[in-house]
Amino acid sequence: MNATLDASAFTSESGATLLDHCRLLDGIAPLVEQGALLIRDGMVAYAGTRSDLPEPLARDARVVDVAGLTVMPGLIDCHAHLVYNGFRSLEEVDRSSIEVATLNGALNARKVIDAGYTTIRDVGTVGNVGVAIRDAVAQKRIRGPRVVASGQILCSTGGLGDTLPPHWSKSHGLGRIVDGPDEIRKAVREQIRNGVDNIKLAASGVEVGPYAYTWMTTFSAEEIAVATEEAHRWGRSVAVHAQSTDSVKYALRAGVDTIEHGTRLDAESVAMLKGSRTVYVPTLCTLFSVLELGEKLNLLHKHREEMKVNEPLWLNSVRLAHEAGIPMAAGGDLGNRYPHGTNARELEFLVRAGLTPLEALRAATSIAARAIKRPDVGVLEAGRRADVLVFEGDPIADIASLQDHARIVAVLQGGELVAGRLLGNRSPFL
Secondary structure, eight states: OEEOSSGGGGSTTSOOEEEEEEEEOOSSSOOEEEEEEEEETTEEEEEEEGGGSOGGGGTTSEEEEOTTOEEEEOEEEEEEOTTOOSOSSHHHHHHSOHHHHHHHHHHHHHHHHHTTEEEEEEOOOSTTHHHHHHHHHHTTSSOOOEEEEBOSEEEOTTSTTOOSOTTSOOTTSSEEEOOSHHHHHHHHHHHHHTTOSEEEEEOBOOTTSSSOOTTSBOSOHHHHHHHHHHHHHTTOEEEEEEOSHHHHHHHHHHTOSEEEEOTTOOHHHHHHHHTSSOEEEOOHHHHHHHHHHTTTTTOOHHHHHHHHHHHHHHHHHHHHHHHTTOOBOOOOOOSSSSOTTOTTHHHHHHHHTTOOHHHHHHHTTHHHHHHTTOTTSSSOSTTSBOOEEEESSOTTTOGGGGGOGGGEEEEEETTEEEESTTTTTOOTTO
16 A cells, blocks of 8 residues: 555554655665565564565555655664753752753753654763653653663762752752762662663763863772672663773773763773773764854863863874774753753764764764663664654765754654654644
Protein backbone atom coordinates (compact mmCIF):
# COMPACT_ATOMS: atom_id res chain seq x y z
CA MET A 1 0.00 0.00 0.00
CA ASN A 2 1.52 3.29 -1.09
CA ALA A 3 1.02 6.38 1.04
CA THR A 4 2.13 9.97 1.24
CA LEU A 5 4.58 11.09 3.87
CA ASP A 6 2.43 12.39 6.71
CA ALA A 7 1.93 11.89 10.42
CA SER A 8 -0.45 8.96 9.96
CA ALA A 9 2.44 6.76 8.80
CA PHE A 10 3.95 6.82 12.29
CA THR A 11 1.28 5.86 14.79
CA SER A 12 0.74 2.74 16.85
CA GLU A 13 -2.10 1.82 14.47
CA SER A 14 -0.09 2.21 11.27
CA GLY A 15 1.46 -1.26 11.38
CA ALA A 16 4.64 -1.70 9.38
CA THR A 17 6.01 1.32 7.51
CA LEU A 18 8.58 1.22 4.72
CA LEU A 19 10.55 4.42 4.09
CA ASP A 20 11.38 3.78 0.46
CA HIS A 21 14.10 5.17 -1.84
CA CYS A 22 15.72 7.15 0.97
CA ARG A 23 19.29 8.31 1.29
CA LEU A 24 20.25 6.00 4.16
CA LEU A 25 22.85 6.59 6.86
CA ASP A 26 22.74 3.66 9.25
CA GLY A 27 25.16 5.09 11.83
CA ILE A 28 28.14 2.97 10.73
CA ALA A 29 28.46 2.56 6.98
CA PRO A 30 28.80 5.24 4.28
CA LEU A 31 25.71 6.76 2.72
CA VAL A 32 23.44 4.47 0.67
CA GLU A 33 21.83 6.50 -2.12
CA GLN A 34 18.96 4.10 -2.82
CA GLY A 35 18.09 2.80 0.60
CA ALA A 36 15.09 1.48 2.48
CA LEU A 37 14.09 1.38 6.14
CA LEU A 38 11.34 -0.94 7.34
CA ILE A 39 9.82 -0.23 10.74
CA ARG A 40 7.61 -2.79 12.46
CA ASP A 41 6.25 -2.65 16.03
CA GLY A 42 8.59 0.18 16.94
CA MET A 43 11.69 -1.69 15.84
CA VAL A 44 13.87 -1.71 12.75
CA ALA A 45 12.99 -4.75 10.64
CA TYR A 46 15.29 -3.90 7.72
CA ALA A 47 17.81 -1.20 6.84
CA GLY A 48 19.91 -1.34 3.72
CA THR A 49 19.86 -1.01 -0.02
CA ARG A 50 16.45 -1.00 -1.66
CA SER A 51 17.47 -3.72 -4.10
CA ASP A 52 18.36 -6.14 -1.27
CA LEU A 53 15.07 -5.79 0.60
CA PRO A 54 13.27 -9.17 0.67
CA GLU A 55 9.86 -8.37 -0.78
CA PRO A 56 7.96 -10.77 1.53
CA LEU A 57 9.33 -8.86 4.52
CA ALA A 58 7.56 -5.68 3.45
CA ARG A 59 4.48 -7.18 1.81
CA ASP A 60 2.01 -5.75 4.39
CA ALA A 61 3.85 -2.47 4.95
CA ARG A 62 2.64 1.01 4.22
CA VAL A 63 5.11 2.24 1.61
CA VAL A 64 6.15 5.88 1.87
CA ASP A 65 8.37 7.29 -0.85
CA VAL A 66 10.99 9.54 0.76
CA ALA A 67 13.19 10.02 -2.28
CA GLY A 68 15.62 12.89 -1.75
CA LEU A 69 15.41 12.74 2.06
CA THR A 70 18.12 11.44 4.36
CA VAL A 71 17.08 8.79 6.88
CA MET A 72 19.46 8.26 9.79
CA PRO A 73 19.47 7.22 13.45
CA GLY A 74 18.13 9.68 15.96
CA LEU A 75 21.10 11.63 17.26
CA ILE A 76 22.65 11.07 20.70
CA ASP A 77 24.26 13.65 23.00
CA CYS A 78 26.53 12.01 25.57
CA HIS A 79 27.14 15.06 27.74
CA ALA A 80 24.03 16.98 28.74
CA HIS A 81 22.83 18.99 31.74
CA LEU A 82 19.12 19.57 31.24
CA VAL A 83 18.90 21.86 34.26
CA TYR A 84 21.30 24.38 32.71
CA ASN A 85 19.47 27.50 31.59
CA GLY A 86 21.72 30.44 30.81
CA PHE A 87 23.64 30.42 34.10
CA ARG A 88 26.90 32.41 34.10
CA SER A 89 28.56 30.30 36.78
CA LEU A 90 28.19 27.06 38.71
CA GLU A 91 27.22 29.15 41.73
CA GLU A 92 24.17 30.35 39.81
CA VAL A 93 23.27 26.74 39.02
CA ASP A 94 23.44 25.91 42.71
CA ARG A 95 21.17 28.83 43.56
CA SER A 96 18.45 27.23 41.42
CA SER A 97 15.68 25.59 43.41
CA ILE A 98 14.57 22.03 42.78
CA GLU A 99 11.29 23.39 41.41
CA VAL A 100 12.97 25.71 38.90
CA ALA A 101 15.51 23.05 37.96
CA THR A 102 12.72 20.58 37.20
CA LEU A 103 10.89 23.09 35.01
CA ASN A 104 14.13 23.86 33.18
CA GLY A 105 14.75 20.16 32.65
CA ALA A 106 11.31 19.51 31.18
CA LEU A 107 11.40 22.54 28.89
CA ASN A 108 14.94 21.81 27.70
CA ALA A 109 14.09 18.17 27.01
CA ARG A 110 11.56 19.37 24.46
CA LYS A 111 14.14 21.58 22.76
CA VAL A 112 16.53 18.63 22.49
CA ILE A 113 14.00 16.27 20.88
CA ASP A 114 12.97 19.04 18.45
CA ALA A 115 16.63 19.20 17.37
CA GLY A 116 16.59 15.54 16.30
CA TYR A 117 18.24 14.12 19.41
CA THR A 118 16.35 11.06 20.56
CA THR A 119 18.71 10.04 23.39
CA ILE A 120 20.93 11.96 25.79
CA ARG A 121 23.04 11.17 28.80
CA ASP A 122 22.53 13.74 31.54
CA VAL A 123 25.85 13.87 33.40
CA GLY A 124 24.99 16.04 36.36
CA THR A 125 21.85 17.55 37.75
CA VAL A 126 20.35 19.42 40.67
CA GLY A 127 18.99 16.98 43.23
CA ASN A 128 17.66 13.98 41.32
CA VAL A 129 15.99 15.88 38.48
CA GLY A 130 17.67 13.77 35.76
CA VAL A 131 15.93 10.61 36.98
CA ALA A 132 12.59 12.43 37.17
CA ILE A 133 12.90 13.69 33.57
CA ARG A 134 13.99 10.25 32.37
CA ASP A 135 10.93 8.61 33.90
CA ALA A 136 8.52 11.30 32.71
CA VAL A 137 9.73 10.88 29.12
CA ALA A 138 9.52 7.09 29.34
CA GLN A 139 5.96 7.35 30.67
CA LYS A 140 5.08 9.81 27.87
CA ARG A 141 4.12 12.47 30.35
CA ILE A 142 6.46 14.95 28.68
CA ARG A 143 8.15 15.08 25.28
CA GLY A 144 11.89 14.63 25.22
CA PRO A 145 14.80 12.34 24.43
CA ARG A 146 15.46 9.05 26.14
CA VAL A 147 17.57 9.96 29.17
CA VAL A 148 20.48 8.07 30.66
CA ALA A 149 20.40 9.75 34.06
CA SER A 150 23.09 10.73 36.53
CA GLY A 151 22.59 12.33 39.93
CA GLN A 152 24.62 15.12 41.45
CA ILE A 153 28.25 15.32 40.32
CA LEU A 154 30.48 13.74 42.94
CA CYS A 155 33.37 16.11 43.66
CA SER A 156 35.93 16.90 46.33
CA THR A 157 36.17 19.78 48.73
CA GLY A 158 37.44 22.69 46.66
CA GLY A 159 36.61 20.85 43.43
CA LEU A 160 34.19 21.41 40.58
CA GLY A 161 30.96 21.51 42.58
CA ASP A 162 32.25 23.38 45.61
CA THR A 163 30.92 26.83 44.72
CA LEU A 164 29.00 28.29 47.65
CA PRO A 165 30.16 29.68 51.01
CA PRO A 166 30.77 26.93 53.59
CA HIS A 167 27.75 27.94 55.70
CA TRP A 168 25.31 27.37 52.81
CA SER A 169 23.57 24.06 52.43
CA LYS A 170 24.38 22.17 49.23
CA SER A 171 22.18 19.13 49.70
CA HIS A 172 20.39 19.69 46.38
CA GLY A 173 23.04 21.49 44.30
CA LEU A 174 24.75 20.35 41.12
CA GLY A 175 27.67 18.89 43.06
CA ARG A 176 27.88 16.66 46.10
CA ILE A 177 31.10 17.02 48.05
CA VAL A 178 32.67 13.71 49.07
CA ASP A 179 36.18 13.16 50.38
CA GLY A 180 37.89 9.82 50.80
CA PRO A 181 36.99 6.31 49.63
CA ASP A 182 34.34 5.64 52.28
CA GLU A 183 32.35 8.80 51.54
CA ILE A 184 32.53 8.14 47.82
CA ARG A 185 31.39 4.54 48.16
CA LYS A 186 28.41 5.59 50.25
CA ALA A 187 27.48 8.38 47.81
CA VAL A 188 27.59 5.98 44.86
CA ARG A 189 25.33 3.54 46.68
CA GLU A 190 22.88 6.29 47.58
CA GLN A 191 22.69 7.49 43.98
CA ILE A 192 22.08 3.94 42.77
CA ARG A 193 19.30 3.60 45.36
CA ASN A 194 17.83 6.82 43.92
CA GLY A 195 17.66 5.29 40.46
CA VAL A 196 20.60 6.69 38.48
CA ASP A 197 22.01 4.96 35.40
CA ASN A 198 25.42 6.64 35.53
CA ILE A 199 27.81 8.00 38.13
CA LYS A 200 29.53 11.30 37.31
CA LEU A 201 32.85 12.12 38.98
CA ALA A 202 34.68 15.45 38.86
CA ALA A 203 38.33 14.41 39.02
CA SER A 204 39.81 17.78 38.05
CA GLY A 205 39.11 21.46 38.38
CA VAL A 206 36.99 23.43 35.95
CA GLU A 207 37.32 26.83 34.26
CA VAL A 208 34.12 28.15 35.80
CA GLY A 209 34.85 26.91 39.34
CA PRO A 210 36.11 29.38 41.97
CA TYR A 211 38.91 27.27 43.45
CA ALA A 212 40.52 24.54 41.34
CA TYR A 213 41.94 25.19 37.87
CA THR A 214 41.61 22.67 35.07
CA TRP A 215 45.22 21.53 35.37
CA MET A 216 44.59 20.50 38.99
CA THR A 217 43.61 16.93 39.89
CA THR A 218 40.96 16.94 42.62
CA PHE A 219 40.37 13.23 43.27
CA SER A 220 43.01 10.68 44.15
CA ALA A 221 43.52 7.52 42.14
CA GLU A 222 42.07 5.53 45.04
CA GLU A 223 38.93 7.65 45.21
CA ILE A 224 38.24 7.21 41.48
CA ALA A 225 38.96 3.48 41.68
CA VAL A 226 36.54 2.96 44.58
CA ALA A 227 33.74 4.87 42.84
CA THR A 228 34.25 2.90 39.64
CA GLU A 229 34.42 -0.43 41.44
CA GLU A 230 31.20 0.28 43.31
CA ALA A 231 29.31 1.60 40.29
CA HIS A 232 30.31 -1.33 38.10
CA ARG A 233 29.39 -3.79 40.84
CA TRP A 234 25.85 -2.45 40.58
CA GLY A 235 25.83 -2.38 36.79
CA ARG A 236 26.12 1.39 36.42
CA SER A 237 28.48 3.29 34.14
CA VAL A 238 31.00 5.95 35.18
CA ALA A 239 31.75 9.24 33.42
CA VAL A 240 34.67 11.34 34.63
CA HIS A 241 35.20 15.07 34.21
CA ALA A 242 38.95 14.95 33.55
CA GLN A 243 40.73 18.06 32.32
CA SER A 244 44.06 17.53 34.05
CA THR A 245 46.60 15.05 32.74
CA ASP A 246 46.70 12.92 35.90
CA SER A 247 42.91 12.77 36.27
CA VAL A 248 42.67 11.10 32.86
CA LYS A 249 45.30 8.51 33.79
CA TYR A 250 43.75 7.80 37.19
CA ALA A 251 40.36 7.33 35.53
CA LEU A 252 41.72 5.03 32.83
CA ARG A 253 43.53 2.86 35.38
CA ALA A 254 40.24 2.55 37.25
CA GLY A 255 38.45 1.37 34.09
CA VAL A 256 35.88 4.17 33.76
CA ASP A 257 33.47 4.17 30.83
CA THR A 258 34.00 7.68 29.44
CA ILE A 259 36.50 10.50 29.75
CA GLU A 260 34.75 13.88 29.55
CA HIS A 261 36.63 16.87 28.09
CA GLY A 262 40.15 15.36 28.20
CA THR A 263 41.70 18.79 27.85
CA ARG A 264 45.30 17.70 28.44
CA LEU A 265 45.83 14.33 26.80
CA ASP A 266 49.48 13.40 26.33
CA ALA A 267 51.19 10.50 24.56
CA GLU A 268 50.88 8.23 27.59
CA SER A 269 47.19 8.88 28.18
CA VAL A 270 46.44 8.44 24.48
CA ALA A 271 48.21 5.08 24.55
CA MET A 272 46.21 4.13 27.64
CA LEU A 273 42.97 5.15 25.94
CA LYS A 274 43.93 3.12 22.89
CA GLY A 275 44.37 0.03 25.03
CA SER A 276 41.13 0.47 26.97
CA ARG A 277 37.40 0.19 26.37
CA THR A 278 36.89 3.80 27.45
CA VAL A 279 35.29 6.27 25.04
CA TYR A 280 36.49 9.87 24.80
CA VAL A 281 33.86 12.66 24.86
CA PRO A 282 35.69 15.91 23.90
CA THR A 283 32.78 18.39 24.42
CA LEU A 284 34.22 21.02 22.09
CA CYS A 285 31.14 23.22 22.53
CA THR A 286 32.38 23.78 26.09
CA LEU A 287 35.50 25.38 24.66
CA PHE A 288 34.15 27.31 21.69
CA SER A 289 31.08 28.68 23.45
CA VAL A 290 33.31 30.49 25.92
CA LEU A 291 35.71 31.68 23.24
CA GLU A 292 32.82 33.00 21.13
CA LEU A 293 30.48 34.32 23.81
CA GLY A 294 32.59 34.90 26.92
CA GLU A 295 32.86 38.65 26.55
CA LYS A 296 29.27 39.13 25.34
CA LEU A 297 27.88 37.16 28.29
CA ASN A 298 30.29 38.79 30.74
CA LEU A 299 31.56 35.43 31.97
CA LEU A 300 33.95 35.29 34.89
CA HIS A 301 37.50 36.46 34.19
CA LYS A 302 38.94 33.12 35.32
CA HIS A 303 36.57 31.32 32.98
CA ARG A 304 37.54 33.32 29.90
CA GLU A 305 41.28 33.49 30.56
CA GLU A 306 41.63 29.81 31.33
CA MET A 307 39.80 28.84 28.14
CA LYS A 308 42.31 30.88 26.12
CA VAL A 309 45.06 28.82 27.70
CA ASN A 310 43.17 25.59 27.14
CA GLU A 311 42.23 26.10 23.48
CA PRO A 312 45.46 24.76 21.88
CA LEU A 313 45.73 21.99 24.49
CA TRP A 314 42.15 20.85 23.91
CA LEU A 315 42.41 20.81 20.14
CA ASN A 316 45.71 18.96 20.35
CA SER A 317 44.04 16.33 22.54
CA VAL A 318 41.38 15.74 19.90
CA ARG A 319 44.01 15.60 17.18
CA LEU A 320 46.08 13.03 19.08
CA ALA A 321 43.02 10.91 19.83
CA HIS A 322 41.83 11.04 16.23
CA GLU A 323 45.23 10.11 14.85
CA ALA A 324 45.36 7.15 17.24
CA GLY A 325 41.92 5.92 16.17
CA ILE A 326 40.40 6.35 19.62
CA PRO A 327 36.58 6.22 19.59
CA MET A 328 35.08 9.64 20.24
CA ALA A 329 31.47 10.36 21.15
CA ALA A 330 29.67 13.67 20.74
CA GLY A 331 28.54 15.61 23.78
CA GLY A 332 27.68 19.29 23.79
CA ASP A 333 27.61 20.32 27.48
CA LEU A 334 25.01 22.90 26.44
CA GLY A 335 22.58 25.19 28.16
CA ASN A 336 24.57 28.00 29.74
CA ARG A 337 26.11 29.58 26.61
CA TYR A 338 24.93 27.71 23.53
CA PRO A 339 21.27 26.95 24.30
CA HIS A 340 19.70 23.52 24.42
CA GLY A 341 18.56 22.53 20.95
CA THR A 342 21.81 23.61 19.30
CA ASN A 343 23.41 20.24 20.13
CA ALA A 344 24.48 19.61 16.54
CA ARG A 345 27.06 22.39 16.81
CA GLU A 346 29.28 19.78 18.46
CA LEU A 347 29.40 17.84 15.19
CA GLU A 348 30.51 20.94 13.31
CA PHE A 349 33.32 21.49 15.82
CA LEU A 350 34.42 17.86 15.63
CA VAL A 351 34.78 18.24 11.86
CA ARG A 352 36.64 21.50 12.36
CA ALA A 353 39.00 19.60 14.70
CA GLY A 354 39.81 17.01 12.03
CA LEU A 355 37.09 14.35 11.98
CA THR A 356 35.36 13.60 8.71
CA PRO A 357 31.61 14.33 8.56
CA LEU A 358 30.89 10.59 8.62
CA GLU A 359 33.10 10.17 11.69
CA ALA A 360 31.29 13.05 13.39
CA LEU A 361 27.94 11.44 12.64
CA ARG A 362 29.16 8.14 14.07
CA ALA A 363 30.22 10.09 17.16
CA ALA A 364 26.58 11.10 17.60
CA THR A 365 25.09 7.70 16.71
CA SER A 366 26.85 4.32 16.89
CA ILE A 367 29.83 5.36 19.02
CA ALA A 368 27.62 7.48 21.26
CA ALA A 369 25.37 4.48 21.86
CA ARG A 370 28.43 2.46 22.85
CA ALA A 371 29.61 5.22 25.19
CA ILE A 372 26.34 5.35 27.12
CA LYS A 373 25.77 1.58 27.15
CA ARG A 374 22.63 1.67 25.00
CA PRO A 375 23.10 -0.99 22.29
CA ASP A 376 19.42 -0.76 21.34
CA VAL A 377 19.84 2.68 19.70
CA GLY A 378 22.36 4.56 17.55
CA VAL A 379 22.33 2.26 14.52
CA LEU A 380 19.62 1.46 12.00
CA GLU A 381 19.73 -2.31 11.76
CA ALA A 382 17.25 -5.11 12.34
CA GLY A 383 16.46 -5.62 16.00
CA ARG A 384 17.23 -2.11 17.20
CA ARG A 385 14.72 0.52 18.26
CA ALA A 386 13.34 2.63 15.44
CA ASP A 387 14.73 5.93 16.72
CA VAL A 388 14.97 7.77 13.42
CA LEU A 389 15.70 11.22 12.02
CA VAL A 390 14.24 12.04 8.60
CA PHE A 391 16.17 15.02 7.28
CA GLU A 392 15.94 17.25 4.23
CA GLY A 393 19.55 17.67 3.22
CA ASP A 394 22.91 15.92 3.11
CA PRO A 395 24.78 16.09 6.43
CA ILE A 396 27.81 14.42 4.85
CA ALA A 397 28.18 17.31 2.40
CA ASP A 398 27.23 19.96 4.99
CA ILE A 399 27.50 18.86 8.62
CA ALA A 400 26.30 22.28 9.81
CA SER A 401 22.96 21.74 8.05
CA LEU A 402 21.88 19.54 10.98
CA GLN A 403 21.55 22.73 13.01
CA ASP A 404 18.70 23.90 10.76
CA HIS A 405 15.56 22.63 12.49
CA ALA A 406 13.42 23.59 9.50
CA ARG A 407 15.03 20.67 7.65
CA ILE A 408 13.92 18.13 10.25
CA VAL A 409 10.99 16.37 8.62
CA ALA A 410 10.33 13.75 11.28
CA VAL A 411 11.82 12.48 14.53
CA LEU A 412 10.74 9.01 15.61
CA GLN A 413 11.17 7.26 18.94
CA GLY A 414 10.34 3.61 18.76
CA GLY A 415 8.70 4.25 15.38
CA GLU A 416 6.38 6.91 16.81
CA LEU A 417 6.40 10.50 15.57
CA VAL A 418 7.52 12.82 18.39
CA ALA A 419 8.97 15.88 16.60
CA GLY A 420 9.64 17.46 13.24
CA ARG A 421 7.63 19.24 10.56
CA LEU A 422 5.19 16.36 10.21
CA LEU A 423 4.18 16.67 13.84
CA GLY A 424 3.31 20.35 13.61
CA ASN A 425 1.39 21.45 16.69
CA ARG A 426 -0.04 18.01 17.40
CA SER A 427 0.75 16.33 20.69
CA PRO A 428 2.35 12.93 20.02
CA PHE A 429 0.79 11.52 23.18
CA LEU A 430 -2.89 12.28 22.58
